[in-house]
Amino acid sequence: MLQKIDEILQAANNSYFIEYDATNMIDAGSNAMNRGRSFAYIEEFVQGKFATGIYGQRSRMMKLQIYFCKYTELQTTALEREALRRQIIDEAIEPFMAAYDDSSYFEPIHEWEIFYTTPRFAENEVSVMLEFECRMTIC
Numbered sequence: 001m002l003q004k005i006d007e008i009l010q011a012a013n014n015s016y017f018i019e020y021d022a023t024n025m026i027d028a029g030s031n032a033m034n035r036g037r038s039f040a041y042i043e044e045f046v047q048g049k050f051a052t053g054i055y056g057q058r059s060r061m062m063k064l065q066i067y068f069c070k071y072t073e074l075q076t077t078a079l080e081r082e083a084l085r086r087q088i089i090d091e092a093i094e095p096f097m098a099a100y101d102d103s104s105y106f107e108p109i110h111e112w113e114i115f116y117t118t119p120r121f122a123e124n125e126v127s128v129m130l131e132f133e134c135r136m137t138i139c
C-alpha cells in the first residue's frame with residue numbers, strides 16, 4: 001500500500017519531498033531543510049481492518065494520515081499561515097485526492113478529512129494533515 005501511495009503522491013506533485021520516518025524529521029526544519037521547502041510526511045500505518053462484501057469480495061482498509069508541510073520563516077502571522085495552508089491544499093492535497101481517486105489500485109474515497117495541525121518537526125512548520133480510509137480490494 002505504501003509504495004502505491006508514494007507513486008500517487010509523486011504523480012500528483014513531485015515538488016514535495018516524501019518522508020516516512022519520524023526520526024529523520026525531528027528538527028529537520030532547523031537543521032537540514034531549506035526554508036520554503038515542501039514535504040509530505042506519511043504517518044506509519046497503525047490501524048486497519050478487513051471486510052467481506054455481500055458477494056464474498058474481501059477488502060483491506062487502513063486509516064492513513066499524510067501531513068503536507070512547508071517550512072517558513074520563524075515569525076509568521078496567522079494570516080500568512082492561513083495563506084500557506086490554502087497553498088498546500090491547492091498545490092498538493094487537491095491534486096493528490098484527484099490522482100488517488102483516478103488510480104485503479106484503490107477504491108475511490110467519498111469523504112476526506114483535513115486538520116490544521118500544530119508543528120511536529122520544527123517551530124517554523126505549517127501543515128495540513130489529510131486523513132482518510134485507504135481501501136483496496138483483495139483479489
